[in-house]
Amino acid sequence: MDKLQLALILVGIIPALCCFSAAAYTPADNYLISCGSSVGTTVGQRVFVPDDSGSVTLTSSHSAAVRAPPGFESAALYQTARVFTAPSSYAFKISRPGRHFVRLHLFPFASRSYDLAAASFKVSTQDAVLIGSYAPAKSGASPPVPREFLLDVAGGTLIVTFVPLAGGLAFVNAVEVVSVPDNLMADPARTSPSLGQQLVPIVLPLHTAYRVNVGGPAVAAAGDTLWRGWTEDQSYLAASAKAGVVTRVLAYNGSLNYLAGEATPDDAPGVVYATA
Secondary structure (H helix, E strand, C coil): CCHHHHHHHHHHHHCCCCECCCCCCCCCCCCEEEEECCCEECCCCEEEEEEECCCCEECCCCCCCCCCCCCCCCCHHHCCCEEEECCEEEEEECCCEEEEEEEEEECEECCCCCCCHHHHEEEEECCCCCEEEEECCCCCCCCCEEEEEEECCCCCEEEEEEEEEECCEEEEEEEEEECCCCCCCCCCEEEEEHCCCCCCCCCCCEEEECEEECCCCCCHHHHHHCCCCEEECHHHCCCHHHCCCCCCCEECCCCCEEEECCCCCCCCCHHCCCEE
């Protein structure tokens, strides 16, 4: 394949997007909480504030701030946690009702007083169960990945409640509550034909299962206008092991422009659109 043919293919796979560049989204609500920490924790260009700083209301008579022991190798956000031995809640004042990302950072370690790997708990809001039963893997078994939910918050307060199960304990390293653009999910989703093509209202709580950048690199939260993480697709390519199956990565190195009413940088970063 010569360079001209490759260029034509690359132009063909990238939509003809036009003539303006969207600015980064500024959320009306932007809570970044470092649980159990006594100081702010910087992650990229964002600062997670301590959960006792007054930005949120912590309702708990049975909680403890704990710190990882020396030698625990993990990012700064996962060096501290808030441990609960009874049902406890964080209350967030919502200035603009509507869709919000709620991200729960959960990564266990063993402190002097508590072994977070032995935790067992559920997490809910006043409207939905986010995690019905959480039992963490051993510390260090896999990189920490936040549990991400998309919720429609109707009122002026969002309450996130942690409930220990079976006499155990609950914990959380950090919590994010961030407003989402109104048009991120504009229409109801439609189920598969086997379910009778039912419409699923977008007000239902959604849990992110996978977010994959096909043909491109992993994207850290700092590279996304809504602070979402994207993984590479290689580990999901089931067909790549079959004989005779060829995959090819394509990339566009030009400048992407966005067409009004179509895709925006809030839907996905440019590196997602420019690779296939």
